[in-house]
Amino acid sequence: MLFEFVVDKDKTTIVITREFDAALSLVWDAFTKKEYLDQWGAPKPWIAKTKSMEFKTGGRRLYSMSGPEGQEHWSIQDYTSISPKTNIQYISNFADKDGNPAPQFKGSLNNLDFREAKSAGDNTVTTVTITIKYESLAVLEMMIEKGFREGMTLTLHNLERLILTGALK
Amino acid sequence: MKRDIYQGIADPTRRAILSLLVLGAMTPNALAEHFKMTRQGVSNHIKILTECELVKQEQQGREIYYSLEIKKMKEIDRWLDKFRKIWETQFNQLDDVLLTMKKKSRLR
Numbered sequence: 001m002l003f004e005f006v007v008d009k010d011k012t013t014i015v016i017t018r019e020f021d022a023a024l025s026l027v028w029d030a031f032t033k034k035e036y037l038d039q040w041g042a043p044k045p046w047i048a049k050t051k052s053m054e055f056k057t058g059g060r061r062l063y064s065m066s067g068p069e070g071q072e073h074w075s076i077q078d079y080t081s082i083s084p085k086t087n088i089q090y091i092s093n094f095a096d097k098d099g100n101p102a103p104q105f106k107g108s109l110n111n112l113d114f115r116e117a118k119s120a121g122d123n124t125v126t127t128v129t130i131t132i133k134y135e136s137l138a139v140l141e142m143m144i145e146k147g148f149r150e151g152m153t154l155t156l157h158n159l160e161r162l163i164l165t166g167a168l169k
Numbered sequence: 170m171k172r173d174i175y176q177g178i179a180d181p182t183r184r185a186i187l188s189l190l191v192l193g194a195m196t197p198n199a200l201a202e203h204f205k206m207t208r209q210g211v212s213n214h215i216k217i218l219t220e221c222e223l224v225k226q227e228q229q230g231r232e233i234y235y236s237l238e239i240k241k242m243k244e245i246d247r248w249l250d251k252f253r254k255i256w257e258t259q260f261n262q263l264d265d266v267l268l269t270m271k272k273k274s275r276l277r
Contacts, residue, residue: 005257018260020263022271039266
């Protein structure tokens with residue numbers, strides 16, 4: 001399935017596009033219900049766990065990412081706009097476990113677009129486009145550094161294992 | 170003394186200094202205005218950032234200006250590549266989740 005990852009350093013923006021072999025209603029649920037989000041929201045062996053989630057404009061999701069060596073990082077997503085099965089916008093930031101945002105950053109602006117289409121074989125395919133606008137590249141660096149440096153090697157091994165066992169097509 | 174790049178961004182004040190310098194070169198005084206700590210405290214952080222080669226200094230007339238070290242952008246490229254892989258991994262996991270969801274919705 002299509003996967004694109006485009007970085008615009010001048011605008012400190014990343015645009016990620018991915019196609020999924022599923023109907024829009026399923027993909028929407030996977031992105032908006034915590035029981036599904038927690039199943040894929042962190043690269044294994046990291047684990048995502050949503051502590052609270054109020055999926056509505058003005059609502060907030062507070063979640064943690066736990067690493068294999070006991071690392072734990074908390075983040076928040078504040079929903080600024082929701083158009084069912086079409087678009088989600090939120091501001092994400094690092095936080096503590098009570099949801100107090102990291103004081104030194106404004107957070108990043110996230111825009112998610114969902115679109116369903118028929119593929120050549122009459123399959124229903126859903127395309128998700130995620131646009132993330134960072135305050136600065138330094139924030140982006142920190143975000144990657146803070147969340148995943150320790151877990152990265154393991155993540156890649158994990159991915160390799162999935163490929164070797166044929167779990168990924 | 171040469172330091173590890175991660176040491177440079179391990180401290181919140183230093184990350185804040187980097188964030189400010191992304192906007193453009195600044196004098197030590199202008200930087201210090203953004204922080205509650207003493208000028209000396211800010212100077213120490215700038216010194217560490219310089220040793221990590223994340224920040225360089227340039228003399229312009231009587232003033233010293235600090236700016237981001239562009240060479241380090243190469244390391245950022247590596248970070249971005251890791252970031253891309255994280256998304257790739259997560260979306261592959263999502264494929265599996267969707268597959269399970271599809272099976273369940275068929276059974277209903």
